[in-house]
Amino acid sequence: MSREKGKLGEPTLIEMNETASQSGEENNGFHLNSESRSLQYGEALVDKQHQSKDSVYFKDGVRQVDFVFSYVEDKEDRKRERRKQYEANLQKAGLELELEDKSESEDGKTFFLKIHAPWEVLATYADVLKIKVPFKVNDIPDNREIPAAWLFTPFRLPNEVMHPEPDYFTAPFNKSKIDFFLIDNKDTYFPNSTRNRIVYYIISRCPYNKDDKLNKDKRGIKRLLNNGTYTSAFPLHDCRYWTRSRDPNCENERFSLYQYWARFLRFYKEQPLNSIRRYYGEKIGIYFAWLGFYTEMLFYAAVVGLACFIYGLVTYNKEVWTKEICDENVGGEIVMCPLCDKKCGYWKLNSTCNSTWQSHLFDNTATVFFAIFMGIWVTLFLEFWKRRQARLEYEWDLVDFEEEQQQLQLRPEYETKCTSQRRNRITQEMEPYLPVTSKCARAVFSGATVLFWISLIIASIIGVIAYRLAVFAALASVMKDSPTNNVEVVGSIITPQLATSVTASCINFVIIMVLNFLYERVAIWITDMEVPKTHLEYENKLTVKMFLFQFVNYYSSCFYVAFFKGKFVGYPGKYVYMFSESTGLRNEECDPGGCLIELTTQLVIVMAGKQVWGNIQEALVPWLQNWWRSRSARSHPESLYSRWEQDYDLQNFSQFGLFYEYLEMVIQFGFITLFVASFPLAPLLALINNILEVRVDAWKLTTQFRRPVASKAHSIGAWEEILNMIAILSVVTNAFIVAFTSDMIPRLVYFYSYYPGTELTMQGYISNSLSIFNISQFKDNNKPDPDENPAWFNSSMITTCRYRDYRYPPGHEYQYLHTMQFWHILAAKMAFIIIMEHVVFVVKFFVAWIIPDVPSDVKARVKRERYLVQEYMHNYEVEKLKIQLQNGGDCICPQTANVTHEVLSECLT
Template sequence: MTKMEKKKQERRREFEANLEKIGLQLETEDKADSKDQKTYFLKIHAPWDVLTTYADVLKIKVPFKLSDIPHSQDVPLEWLSHPFRLPEHIMRPQPDYFTYPFDKAKTDFFLITDKDTFFPPSTRNRIVYYILARCPYYKEGRKEREKTGIKRLLSNGTYTAAFPLHDCQYWKRARNAECESERYNLYKHWASFLCFYKEQPLNLIRKYYGEKIGIYFAWLGFYTEMLFFAAVMGLICFTYGVLTYDDNVSSKEICDANIGGNIVMCPLCDKKCPFWTLNSTCLSSWQSHLFDNEGTVFFAIFMGIWVTLFLELWKRRQARLEYEWDLVDFEEEQQQLQIRPEFEIRCTNRRLNKITKEMEPYLPVTSKCARFCLSAATVLFWISLILACIIGVIAYRLAVYAAFASIIKDPLRNIQLVGRFITPQLATSVTASCINFVIIMILNFFYERVAIWITDIEIPKTHLEYENRLTMKMFLFQFVNYYSSCFYVAFFKGKFVGHPGKYSYMFGKDSGLRNEECDPGGCLIELTTQLVIVMSGKQLWGNIQEALLPLMRNWWNSRKGRHRPENHYSRWEQDHVLLNFTQLGLFYEYLEMVIQFGFITLFVASFPLAPLLALFNNILEIRVDAWKFTTQFRRPVASKARNIGAWLEILNTVAIVSVVTNAFIMAFTSDMIPRLVFLYANSTNGSMSGYINNSLSLYNISAIPESNMPEEKDNWLINSTETCRYRDYRNPPGHPDQYKHTMQFWHILAAKMAFIIIMEHVVFMVKFFVAWMIPDVPSDVKARFKRERYLIQEYLHNYEVERVKLQLSASFITEPQSEMSSMTDKHEVLSECL
């Protein structure tokens, strides 16, 4: 045995001895009985006396009276929701009680019918872990505060794992009456994919896993429910685009051989790109109409209101859960104020805590500033790296567009049939989006580890502070990583092109990388393509990771012991081979959903079907997460949480930004405003006829510089036209102010700015009005809370009165006897003195 092994053995001996002094019961399984014959298992049992002692310390709320308040009022047409409901004993595994913080001196005040089931499983494992986290592993008499807790023993390798045990098998109900069946019920009614349309058993989740995990699934379920309304409205908007497909005058003009076929467009890049006819974009113009139509404006406004309703109604649902789960008086900071072991170990300086009057470790201001600067510099470096990658993808788009343009010829010149369906713009957009998605995944993989590393460098004092800092770093990075390419297509592409004879270049004219132009139908269809690839790719990859990786890792861990009979494969061994659910497990689940929330709100005006995709993903996500928790992960230590924490503020910020981004998308990315200006200001017959010709400017082909002309001369172009067209509002050749913006350009710009201002003000006014109209706490919850407070005071008063009566009656019975004995004693003493 090495010196390190002896040291670990000594730590275990002292730690276990201290646990027994506290009152816990320990039972060791010999390594010869384990499946690998190398691992010892130490089982910890908490007797009733220990549970009551620490329930008093932690002020855990327990029932003292059966609730007499009806749980819910009658709902009209309740039979419609019957197919989506679960059995009552699953939804409510225990009756509703009035609760009060446990007091060991008043055990007869509480409803204790069975000591084995009085404290639910989540409460029992929370109490035990609370003891383990504070129990020292040094000898009595020595004061070494840094040698305390199971976390340090796990980090230094003294123990390999510490986890609460699951119930019996999840795939069948246990025959042993002593084995609880919550895990089986969760697997059957929650984790099964056949129950995708059923409600979640939140009370059973809370009872088995604790409030923090219960709050996450409550939020995810509510978010999915609200997505249903957004998905229906988006589907209606898309259906409107399909139904008005044949009424799209602009696309008909583009596809008409006599109109679009006679419009010769200027080359879209230098040298490699030929002149082309407008009707070659016939297919993309029809596709663009499906998402860029009058219904899109309504849908963008609707989503601005929807996101407000979602956040406000969630606050109400959260308030109801706080009351039902006894979280109203719970302060999360009290649970999280425990100093992280890493902070105590790495901070050698000590100072007096003004509250506890004890010496505690602290980080000097100079060290804190230096660490913060290093952290900020690292975050800025990685964000700069993302932007550099985006610039690289843009350069790829510019360089490859010319190559695709030379390969995919004009379909009207009887070249390849594939050209009828794949345009250079589409080929460039799809390949660039795929490359961008791969870059996103690679950068995300590395930055997750970098974010944890720099957060560890900052040495946050508490776990709550650690999680909040990591949350902000990860979200800021992923916001830039996932959305920057969409921001480029939406707000920058096609905006800085210039015009023939005076084009703008990305790295100067010598680079030959001319800035991209939008399709004649606008950049919206390219934004849609970018959004579909990134959003769908992320969701597909995430589901594959969440479903397959735990399954494969658990199979690999347990491959050596599965051949043994089940009765020799103990519960603790079965749980030991499962994956460990870390403290940051829920962090990644929230992050995934918040990024998705950004996709369906920030850019939803370009793709109304995004909420529908998110709805399908979340229905699957709930069941995949439930399956993981029930079958693939060890049972996590139960912990409390009143709400979703810092994520709510992030959702509020995204909701506000989404109003601005959607307004700008409708104004500058969509072609809606120019069409409306033409319809109401320039149209002679009140129709869109002539819009395409009106939206294109003229340029003399003879005036195009040689550096911009195609290398291959087109025979069909000779003697057919002297001008080419380009997308802009500029004066034609021969005009006194030729190639300068026309007055119509400024009218359209003014209309775009007016639309942005009006839309933002309307949506924000409705948002604030809705937020003001909907109270955060439902009135019935307030009433029930006040009644519970009143009953608590009444029952405590009656309880204390009864106790006083009993004490007084006992006093009256014993006082005469005590007085007689006292007089006898005095008489005997006086007799002896005489």
């Protein structure tokens, strides 16, 4: 069957395997067509009833199952014809197939098609995909020593679990130099993760029509799954996870991973990263390496954050201003202005004693230290991760794995949807491409869609703000015995402000979840519509869209509380209203204890709620779905419930599975860095969650999901740049939180500049920070209704009220204008922001400069390995020439630059 040339000049699937078939006998006879192989193993066929439940082989017990398709027979002829043609093309591509009849399945209606890739196919595509394989044992001594290694002994896994392997020099597989590589057993030479990766490459590009030239879009297993031709396609797990395999041929790495990695009781143990990489591939391995390293670094941030919280807990009884607020003779004598129109009455300052204590736990001198510490911690985390990642790249043979290699592997969807072709300037081969006009139109539509959904988030935030304004007035009227209305119940905890803040945060969290659910589908749809060229480009585009949306979705409410709430309220007699004064929705003021405690409340609810909801989604939902799907199979004998049927009843690990895991962790990273000055315990909550997250993700992958198709990755991709962006932004946000949301700067200005006594003390700070307003100057729409005022309020005796601001008192020539102290405080705040940002940024850049991204020993080993690879390849070519000349063969000049001119001259003469 003739086919067009593949992308970038590669031969197409069938052409490569037709060539492989013709050269099969020349490669030591390792190629066998379907008929000869069936004859060879015909005597070994066994009945399924006697085959082990854990068998991952064809019925002959020899050929390994690399992939499984499932389908249910129906009356639609088109689907049967597609399957017939597709399977015929798979066989032409060199794959071997075996069908399990529906009568042998546990539900009596599902067919299972097993796929095996013989050596010739694996070798051909290992050459195409440039898969690196060993050719010599690494003889470079590893002189790395771990200081105080005995301290880490309790956290280590035993060698029989880690399976330490000899280190090899590796090189891209070359089928024409097969004797150059270390091949002991061709059946086990390529690990299962590599085998299923190769098979997936074939089945995702194989056509399902007779003439591929007429319908280029009719190809690939993905389209066949979408149109219902097949119900599923997946590689097999290694046997069962809950017990050791009874099949001696089954390696059962899955059981080992479950026992020593996926169980929560192993939370303090290291992760077997090499085993994870061998079983699931480098992409999943690098995710768990990053998650584990992130969790390790969180431990240090959590310890410092806990120490800052304990400091606030210990010192809250020693601060003068907190004592003044709770003092009957100070805070009990200060009458505060109403917090809303009509429905809010006057209240006394000492009624906020509880919220003042709570605020001090997070708003103290340790806050500044912790904000600076987290700015440096973020830099150390990112720099040390780069070093860890560089070491993994070397150990996992990913040093030469560049994005350009993935450019050679176009997405099948891109190949089918792009009808135009042009010549590649580098390869000089014809390749599909998307015209610039079409690309621009798609990009504009995509951007407009993202902006529309972001505007929905902003609208929902405005709606929540309106809810806060309306409900606060209602709650203030209902809760007349709250601390802001009756000083006799100082011990009460629930206030209208707290009730409003908590309920608004919960509503905001529900809105976040709903918008996330809807937007995820929209983001995937518009990314598909853009037709990205490669899988890498697809992931990057989707990553930017999803993170931009979730950044606004999760953080906008926190930004509002931190930087806008209480900043634009005006003053008594001249309040600022939302939209207009006719709405009656007066801009809300901060909680009497300050806006910082409200930001903490918002952060705890959104962050903790997201983590709890995420763990429920990740663990409980797949477990329930699997339990429901496999309920009928549990009553059948084990011999009828085969390995592929067990995996068929598991959940499918989608191509976005890992994407959502990264997104969840990066959003959490934003919470513990952007707003950490308001909540030092955030790293501790994240640490507890991540300890659970590592094991939940491991348990989910090992027990509840089908085995993902292995894929390579040398880094965490676009997420690294996003983390860097968050790290830089976190310095700015924390500086502004300390300056404008916390009361730290006003206290320091008072302490050093405005205390009237001879000794520096904070006595009198509370009275100094409150301005005075004449009650008689209230407008009618601002005055509280007569029945809203507390019993102790006597309008003939009380003529003024206080409010949080720095304004001249009534009767002054500049009455109600800002005092000089206000401008001094504002200047101090701006100076603090500039100084803190510059100090942290200088330290960040200095730390990043002195810590190299790649460890020196790794650099040396990489250079040494490249030199030795070149030398051994050169010696291999020379030896090949010598053998050929000694055997009297014709001299064929080698097509390699490694052979010297002297050797070539000697050969030619």
